Structure formats: C-alpha cells, structure tokens
Amino acid sequence: MFENLRDAFRDAIDNFKTELSRDQVPEAVDRLLAGMRDEVADAKVRIRELEDQIARSQAEAEKEKSQAATALRRGKMAGEIGDAETAELAAQYVLKHEGRQRVLEQKVTALQEELTYRSKEVEEMLEKVKEAQTKRDSLAATLGRSDARDSISAADDLFGELDRMAEKIGDEDARAKAAEA
Numbered sequence: 001m002f003e004n005l006r007d008a009f010r011d012a013i014d015n016f017k018t019e020l021s022r023d024q025v026p027e028a029v030d031r032l033l034a035g036m037r038d039e040v041a042d043a044k045v046r047i048r049e050l051e052d053q054i055a056r057s058q059a060e061a062e063k064e065k066s067q068a069a070t071a072l073r074r075g076k077m078a079g080e081i082g083d084a085e086t087a088e089l090a091a092q093y094v095l096k097h098e099g100r101q102r103v104l105e106q107k108v109t110a111l112q113e114e115l116t117y118r119s120k121e122v123e124e125m126l127e128k129v130k131e132a133q134t135k136r137d138s139l140a141a142t143l144g145r146s147d148a149r150d151s152i153s154a155a156d157d158l159f160g161e162l163d164r165m166a167e168k169i170g171d172e173d174a175r176a177k178a179a180e181a
Contacts (some may be wrong), residue, residue: 043121
C-alpha cells in the first residue's frame with residue numbers, strides 16, 4: 001500500500017518538474033508586472049491632474065491680473081473726477097487682486113516643479129517595466145526554481161514521514177507474527 005502511495009508521489013514530483021521546464025511564465029510574475037503597469041497608470045493619471053491644476057491656476061492668475069487692471073482703471077477715473085473714497089477703495093482692490101495673482105503664480109511654479117519631478121518618475125517607472133518584461137523569463141525561472149525547491153523539500157519531508165510510517169507498520173506486523181508464532 002505504501003509503495004503505491006510513494007510511487008504516486010514520485011510521479012507527482014516528476015510531473016511537477018516537467019511543468020517547471022515548460023516556457024510558461026508563472027502567474028506571480030505576471031501579477032508583479034501587472035502591478036507595475038497599474039502603478040505607472042496611476043502616476044500618469046496624477047500627471048494629468050497636475051496639468052489640469054496648472055491650467056486652472058494659470059487661468060485664475062490671468063483673471064486676477066485682469067481684475068487688478070480693471071480696479072486700477074477705476075481708481076484712476078475716480079481720481080480724475082475727484083472721488084477720493086472710490087479711488088481709495090479701488091487701490092485696495094488692486095492690492096488684493098495683485099496679491100492673489102502672485103500666490104497663484106507661485107502655485108503654478110510649484111505645480112510645474114512637481115509635474116517635472118513626477119514626469120521623470122514615470123519615465124523611470126516605464127524603463128523598469130520594460131526591463132522587467134525583458135527579464136520576465138529569468139524572473140519566471142528564478143521564481144520557478146525557488147518554488148520547486150520549496151515543493152521538493154516538502155515532498156522529501158513527506159517521503160520521510162511515509163518511510164517512518166512504513167517502518168512502524170512493518171515493526172508492528174513483525175511483532176504480530178512473532179506473537180502468533
């Protein structure tokens with residue numbers, strides 16, 4: 001009985017070794033590559049978001065610049081007709097709009113720096129993905145070898161346990177025959 005079981009396990013190990021020698025890439029390597037591609041896609045989405053933020057901030061800065069120019073014109077007109085109160089109010093609005101414009105321009109500068117940084121990061125990520133795809137077979141072989149070592153080690157332990165069980169049953173069988181004799 002144990003000989004048949006041991007032979008079945010040996011056949012399973014041989015089949016496992018045959019499967020390892022095939023050119024199929026293990027699913028783990030494909031999952032790793034898919035994860036890398038997902039990270040690149042997420043980074044590209046972030047880049048598009050940054051580009052949108054830059055465009056919106058530039059538009060807002062231009063709007064503030066236009067509003068400052070309008071307030072300045074109104075202040076001049078109020079000064080020409082002698083309306084000091086309106087001229088003073090217009091000057092305050094000019095300062096307010098120019099301040100917002102400066103902040104928005106600084107924001108655009110910071111966003112552009114982040115965009116440059118993230119663009120370089122995406123380029124590096126793409127290079128790593130391409131490199132990983134070209135090294136896919138060696139990754140698969142490495143993963144296959146480590147999995148095979150683990151599986152074979154576990155099978156060896158199992159065979160050892162089967163041998164001990166067979167010896168124990170053999171010893172008990174010998175005792176039973178000796179008792180009958």
